[in-house]
Amino acid sequence: MSQAKSTLTAIEEVGFRDEVREWLAANFPPSLTGDGEAQRRILKDSELITGDLLLWRERMGGKGWAVPTWPAEYGGGGLSAAQARVLNEEMTAAGAFNPIDGPGVMMFGPTLLEYGTEDQKQEHLRGIASGKVRWCQGFSEPGAGSDLASLSTRADEHGDHFLVNGSKIWTSRGAQADMMFCLVRTDFSRKHDGISFVVFEMHQPGVKIRPIRLISGISPFCEVFFTDVKVPKANLIGPLNGGWTVAKRLLQHERSNMVMGGGTKGDAGIPLAKLAKKYVGEDQAGRIADSHLRMRIVDNEVDERAVQLTVRRIAEEAKGGSGPSTASSILKNVGMKVLQDKAELALEIMGYQGLGWEGEHFSDDELSTVREWLAGKAFSIFGGSHEVQNNIIAKRILGLPDPSQGR
């Protein structure tokens, strides 16, 4: 029975694979093949999305394949998980990429599908699926980081709308966003149960944006200030004072995307061992000349392989249908640690050349390695810090007693 079913699935997959190949051949602009620069433009200013990139976005948006598993009625592809996997494989094989990305696709859309009213889904999902409307996240505040539920940006009821006052920080690409999904306090007498989840337009009076310059020299995050920002009550997602449940679900989407996308893709640059042979040299036996460094490169490779094998194991266990694996709780911390260690080792390997900030004395690779090392320090802070992840493992997986009444 199950074998017959899986055979049927396999046949359907073959047919779908042919369909995908044909469509990609007809629609993916060849000029974009393997164009990393174009991929990076996706998340930048709208004015930069032009020419073939814009064409590709329109085609993918029209097909719904940027969000392949969303229902077609909301602008998605209406595909099964297996079909989405086939699509992904074929895109990779063709050198294509998904031209629609960001918090709307990754986090807010899936959450709205679960918690939104029919009107809200009709209003927002198509814009996300087509890439035309871009979203940003208003969660963290200067006084509410790891303890997110202590947030104090307030929304006061005024007839058919709320007035929002306060500020948000670490808003990724807030300057490029059209809409914000935002956690606000609607009841100051309760902590978790006084939070509501609202959405509103960024381009309106009372919203002020200030980019934050980071240690890496770039400004991917903003601080956003609200003064009497009008938010219609129809823009409340989930019940009044029931926003924390919605937010927790959204954070799950954020973390799972982070691990799958960030921590496990493997070598982005040159393997450390090769880099070390170039900068540090080899001994007569062909080993990296610095034996202590050599062993630390081993440790990094060992951890990286162990993480990759764990990702594979979790995927296999998921196929077995035994529910979510406890192993997935560890991935954010270890995945990010591997990347941070790798960046530290790369810097050390390059020596003086790994300390350049800018200028012609350093190669582009050297300079970008330095900037990535700095940017990577955020990996263990955002999306639930290393410490918060450990709290979650200790409490939810190991069942250790809660030290406080916090989240």
Added chain:
Amino acid sequence: MGLLSEEQEMLRDAAKGWARQNSPVAAFRAMRDSDVAIAYDADSWKAIADMGWAGVIVPEKYGGSDFGYLSLGLVLEELGRTLTASPLAASAMGTASALVLGGTESQKALWLPRIAEGSAIGTLAIDEGTHHAPERVAAKATKSDTGYVLNGAKVFVLEGLAAHLLIVSARTAGEPGDQDGITLFAVPADAPGIGRERLALIDHRGAARITFSDVEVGAESVIGTENSGWSLLDKILDRARAGLSAEMLGAALEAFEITVEYLKVRVQFGQPIGSFQALQHRAAGMFTDLELARSTVEAALRAIDEGSPDVAELVSLAKIKVGDTFYRVSNEMIQMHGGIGMTDEHDAGFYLKRARTCEAAFGNRSYHRERFATIRGF
């Protein structure tokens, strides 16, 4: 646990049930207190063999179930949890692998059925110095009219006192340190000229020092080919290492789970000590290591079953990762238990001691880091 077949799940559950019911740590303690020379309980071993676990990797034609390395690994993991003392790893994993991979038809026919039914116990007699160094073989095999004459000494031979069959590496050419010139022999442990002394180790398992004084063996006792036994030995050792890694994973898991339970019940300053974040984060760190270690151990065992080309790399990866983890967990088990963990009455010491002998066996973490770097070409 990765995706297992229904048969593998049944095997694992059977091993788990038997170990909990019939071979808890208390059984190991009783064995230790009885000071039996072979350092395992013969009745337990008979029960293990009767369930077919000694023949899991042995082909059906020789009386085994040909069920693969991952399957045997699952059994070793469950028995490792309760520190079950048995020759399963040395005989059913290490020695059976030597015969399956390199044995002649008559060697297989002679030994494999007996190994599979548990009536014969085999072991690997490889190391001679203070550390695992399989190429540093000084024991000599000199050609004679009828075969070879063996002279030399082997240390740290697991189950050395109980063994009926020794898989011995000896030098037929070259110098200690050379990979060329090593030959493997299947030697009956009762051959004249063999001396066996018990090595009383911290873990109270059955290790021995074995001496060879003019031990005559026939030409038919060679496993593989003369002088080029190295690559075969490396493959055999990788199977032994993978099996031991599975046992270490089981022991580390149990040590961890015992410790987490203690954190929940031990009250100080008016609250369970497990509510302190300093301890919670160390526990979360150990849990993380254990999940990673499991992935590497399973990958190594699967790679052997699938005949994958990266067995050596994955086995070293597993021995490193599970070695790091068992080291950490066994130390934390003592530390987090505090004073009670220092007493002989508590089981923590057993896990600590077993962790260190497993760590040394078939290459410690330094050995395998070096090996990993070499395989990876740097």
